[in-house]
Amino acid sequence: MSFCSYYDTHQCRSCGWIDFHYAEQLKQKNDHLRLLLNPFTPQEWLHPSQSPLKAFRNKAKMVASPSLSGVVLGLSDDVSLIGCPLYDISMQRVLEHTQQWLREIGIQAYDVKAKKGELKYVLLTRSTYDGSMMLRFVLRSHGVIPRLKKGLEALIALSPEIKVVTVNIQPVHMAIMEGEEEIFLSEQSRLEEQFNGVPLFIRPKSFFQTNPSVAEKLYKTAAEWVNESTPKTVWDLFCGVGGFGLHCAAEDRTIVGIEIEPEAIECARDSAEKIGFKGLSFEALDAASFTLNTAKKPDVLIVNPPRRGLGEQLCKWIEKITPAEVMYSSCNAASLVKDLEKLTSYEIVRVQLFDMFAHTEHYEVLVHLKKR
The missing domain is CATH 3.40.50.150 (Vaccinia Virus protein VP39)
Incomplete structure (x- = not known):
């Protein structure tokens, strides 16, 4: 075991x-x-x-899958991985809050077979410098953005570590993680990190070691x-x-x-x-x-x-x-x-x-x- x-x-x-x-x-x-x-x-x-x-990864890449209970964040076969031990407890908690919040506001996961639904991926990045996080929703279209905006205050009340929130539009029916268009739902647009006293910054599309x-x-x-x-x-x-x-x-x-x-x-x-x-x-x-x-x-x-x-x-x-x-x-x-x-x-x-x-x-x- x-x-x-x-x-x-x-x-x-x-x-x-x-x-x-x-x-x-x-x-x-x-x-x-x-x-x-x-x-x-x-x-x-x-x-x-x-x-x-354990708890060494700073980025979670979650496939959004449909289920009878609503959105499942994890693998493409409806397996939730929000408690993965590679993420620290604060990331696990934010993923749990996000999954439940998405269900409450009625966001539908993208169904690959039926080619229906909106949410394809949820990407979460954490700064080890101050614990702040960046949450990205990869969507098929702009359709549910107003619903995300309207409910966002409730999610951040549950998870105040979330400082950057974006929507990425990926309309293609292919296993591509993200598209070209990035829309910020938060005023803050980056996370700050520090390695060996050197300041580093993380934005949605910038590569950063995991x-x-x-x-x-x-x-x-x-x-x-x-x-x-x-x-x-x-x-x-x-x-x-x-x-x-x-x-x-x-x-x-x-x-x-x-x-x-x-x-x-x-x-x-x-x-x-x-x-x-x-x-x-x-x-x-x-x-x-x-x-x-x-x-x-x-x-x-x-x-x-x-x-x-x-x-x-x-x-x-x-x-x-x-x-x-x-x-x-x-x-x-x-x-x-x-x-x-x-x-x-x-x-x-x-x-x-x-x-x-x-x-x-x-x-x-x-x-x-x-x-x-």
């Missing part, structure tokens, strides 16, 4: 490794990573950075590795809300962050303004386009690509400009290996696994590369 009743009763099997002792989880992940990276002969293997076992405890250690470690060489210029590609770049900020240092999502860049700029260093610059650009239109190069390059990795074009660009050091943060070691095979000018100085996704086979890894 695990600590999760949903898993033990076969209602949810998302945490496929939850039956393994945590030490065994870490061993299997580290063994997998070593198998993949040993051909590159890393000079140093650091001990894996561990995750809390395990704050491990993410904090990841950013701190990357900054320590960067600071060892006291670089004058650092570029942060796929920077999101600026976590890596902001942690590397220092007087007389230029930090350039590049991210395609404008909302994330807006968050990064707000953080830069709050920190107060003049050398911080963040631009909403595609990483590939940015690299094609610059003749400069940084002393240190930080990359944190999506699961598909950097790809051939960006690897060729790195090989062309050859910054002295590259910090590569990856959530997919398989695509990391494909990129490392193309980055032949570099050797691996050190590797560390960060267990961002406890109880699953997935993990984050930080690799420190130096030009040969």
Whole structure:
């Protein structure tokens, strides 16, 4: 028996490794990573950075399903997951209040088979800095927005932690999490977070790591590795809300962050303004386009690509400009290996696994590369 009743009763099997002792989880992940990276002969293997076992996720993604009782928040087969132990008790309570409130005001969940109903997903994000939360309703159309607005005061009275409320319109009959249009129902439009004393902001569409405890250690470690060489210029590609770049900020240092999502860049700029260093610059650009239109190069390059990795074009660009050091943060070691095979000018100085996704086979890894 695990600590999760949903898993033990076969209602949810998302945490496929939850039956393994945590030490065994870490061993299997580290063994997998070593198998993949040993051909590159890393000079140093650091001990894996561990995750809390419960209540470590800051974001809940709930499918809204129809049932005789009303909306069910959880899985698409009408299984409620509002008590998932990966969320802390305050998130569980807000999800419970939200599910009951949706039933009371008569919001119908979207029925995939019948193609009827309005509510597709409920997304909840929590700041570990002050406990405030952002609640997003993904709807098929604008039809029930007036009803949500009218009843919102009652929900916030039950859950005053909710500070940001939005509606996202996703009209397509496909398994797509969200659409382009975002409508704010609250005056506040962002959450504030802090990692290692560095202010960070979360808006509805900005990517943010889902395990704050491990993410904090990841950013701190990357900054320590960067600071060892006291670089004058650092570029942060796929920077999101600026976590890596902001942690590397220092007087007389230029930090350039590049991210395609404008909302994330807006968050990064707000953080830069709050920190107060003049050398911080963040631009909403595609990483590939940015690299094609610059003749400069940084002393240190930080990359944190999506699961598909950097790809051939960006690897060729790195090989062309050859910054002295590259910090590569990856959530997919398989695509990391494909990129490392193309980055032949570099050797691996050190590797560390960060267990961002406890109880699953997935993990984050930080690799420190130096030009040969």
